[in-house]
Amino acid sequence: MRKDSAGSRRLFFKLGLSFFLFGLINNVLYVIILSAALDLVPPSTPKGIIAFCNIFPALLAKLGWPYVLKGRIRYAKRLMGCTVISISGMIVVAFFDGLTMRLLGICCASFSSGLGELTFLQLSTRYHPPQVAGHSVGYFASGTGAAGLVGAFLWWELRNLGVRVGVGLSSVLPLVIPLAYYFLLPLPPAFVGLGIPEEARSSSAPPSPYTPYMPLPEDDAETDVSVNAQIGMGDDMQSGKGHVALTAQDKWKLAKPLIMKYMMPLFCVYLFEYTINQGIAPTLIYPVPSSSEAWLMPKIVHSIRDYYPLWQLVYQTTVFFSRSSISIGIPPLPSRLLFLPALLQGFILLFLGFESAVGVSGDNSPVTSFWMVFWLVALEGTCGGLAYINAYYRVGQDHRVSSGVDGDESDAERARQEREFRIGSIGMADSTGILIAALVAVPTEVGLCRAQVARGKMLCKGL
Template structure:
């Protein structure tokens, strides 16, 4: 949607529609308003029991769609540089304005990700491989931003909240599924393995086009009373589809104004202490643990006589770090899935709690690495202690992510700043997109402090006679 003063335009007959963009089917997509009317007519002719079944089917499709968005978007990158992702999260919501065209953006993310992975797979030159990683990283950051913004287009608020919770669950599963995929294809070599994996991003536009129900499907379906919009919520008015240019089938329609930099600053100011700071702190501490402390949490290889179970897991000192990462990824998945599993979200006043607990975990694990809380004869106790702390780390990180984005999704429905439907829509999309860079900034800063942290912890271990870290 072009910015500037409001104007009227006429769409030409040569404008590209959804089916032309994706090339998947030849049936042109109707506007959300037309879909709403058609679905209302259909629902009025079926029984109450069939309506309940229809609602459950819509929720299942929505849940699966956003789970796949989170899974594929974050799981396809086996390794990446965080900077391009940070650029995408920082640049897109703050620089661009006007209506988001989700079909085009998702297709762009897919092409960037596929292109990046193909470059990594088929070029041996280090510059080209780094370029491919940057493409994939940028695609992942932009994709995460896009799918979180997409969740704000669903009404009533509880449906948007479910979208966020399923997306968070998918991103949590990405670490486990990504590692499993690499385990399966690693025997093919890097070039073939990454090349085969490059087909995965195609799932994103296919899911958006073929599986995910349109927002109008929920607007035309009644939900239980606890899922109705509150009295101060902007009533949902179906808007033109995300890819049209403001003109429908030769009819004249308005092109809405985009948010100005001043508008965006007024929207983002209250989000800084409430949402951005807790998310930034959690990720700074979390990735400092993962990259700076966890690699030094190593112990002698356990003997079979004394530690039968542990000896079957740890065969060399190099096995400790992958184990800690597995524990971390598993607990991140479980905690990011907490709301989609039916657990209640954290109250808004407790959003800083994961950051506080994460700080405690970092301090205790640093103490364990540098000084050793238990003596060298209590290896099993040390292992159990670290296992529990890494689990708490993953739980805190996952809870912070899903609850911050869930709360802002719900808050912007409950307390709109504009009564104009189009402007309210753009405000919701901007607010949830504006906080996405805080976790990436925390990760980037953690990468800068992790290396000296790891070096100093290793020196502290050597000073007390524990030299295992020097063998890595």
């Protein structure tokens, strides 16, 4: 029986809000730790070590879970594990003053964030028809974009309380995830045969090339998505059809077509993006003009130390809006254009690097240089957000059949695992790009500062 339109909208609202909260809370600790980097380690410690500990464990999670583990995902158990690890990591950061223990706590929070992101994206594939899965991915991406703004704002408010109290209070945030999972998130069967609201249709995808949805057999459905166990808590294939698990050969067959289509664009975008943020943006500083030279810029920038936080604010804001593009009804990029954000990001990297080293407008035109960098950083954030949401949205919709689907329960379970693996397998691309960027950023910043000093611009030495 089809639900009325009001009930349909209510279900889609709860689904969107659940995935938005998942994305927000899963990523907000990552942002808080980066924002608090100056307060977490001694002045003599390179801040790049925070960036490394904040991304490498997440990369290990994204590599290990999709590619190494086999069989059905038990979502509730995994998410409870992520919550416990996140809280434990933040408590260690808050209550231990030693550098080693704080780095260990950061690694725990990073690992949990990486595993959580992978899990929520995989969870979206359990929802059908394709519009529902796309709705979930869109709002999850929007939540991850909002995490940049919310995390920076939270630490700005909490930092005056000190690391122990500020980070300690932040450690309660992961509790939102199990609360939303158990008490807000609608179960997948609620959307079977449901009318799709008009506002959710903008993200619909052509159904023809995709694996058709097959409802779970009754005994499996009761095990897999019951109210008590939620999603994926049951034993694998309890109905007696035998254990279903993708082999390494199966996974390689699924992952190979994704490398150039999805992984390379994501890798390049994030490599360029984080090299800009960590290696070039700190050197994009200019003399602060007087109010007689410019009316708006002096109201925004009061000292040279204000430039870098401003660039980060512009970046995070545009990331949020671009990651929210599908959830607010903007059509996704065609698959053939997924490389476009990476090309634009490469151009922005080269141009901003040239601007920092040489000065495109000259060192006597700070206002012109300021607005040029402002809009390029805004474009950088837009490219990064569009690359993220469109890659995950497209791979989540592209459920191509690699094994026969003839109504057999084992085939249905195999199709589910293939969908989960495909969307989870590309996560290593963005994390690898961020990790390499963290290594490249340090010599990049040093080299650009030397180039500025060589032409007589000494501002980077005053930071």
